[in-house]
Amino acid sequence: xxxxxxxxxxxxxxxxxxxxxxxxxxxxxxxxxxxxxxxxxxxxxxxxxxxxxxxxxxxxxxxxxxxxxxxxxx
Numbered sequence: 001x002x003x004x005x006x007x008x009x010x011x012x013x014x015x016x017x018x019x020x021x022x023x024x025x026x027x028x029x030x031x032x033x034x035x036x037x038x039x040x041x042x043x044x045x046x047x048x049x050x051x052x053x054x055x056x057x058x059x060x061x062x063x064x065x066x067x068x069x070x071x072x073x074x
Contacts, residue, residue: 005059 021028034045 010056 033039033041036042
């Protein structure tokens with residue numbers, strides 16, 4: 001499913017997301033609701049972050065993508 005990647009690939013993905021955010025949700029630079037305890041934004045931020053870490057681990061170490069990572073603490 002995942003392939004090994006390098007820093008250039010990761011930078012391009014990051015830059016694509018930055019461009020998307022600039023167009024779709026420029027307020028995210030100043031609206032930091034994900035920092036407020038007990039908000040849906042905080043939960044979604046953590047969910048997205050753990051998903052991103054799982055994806056990166058699977059890209060860097062393909063065996064991780066084949067194992068259950070549900071026990072990894074975020």
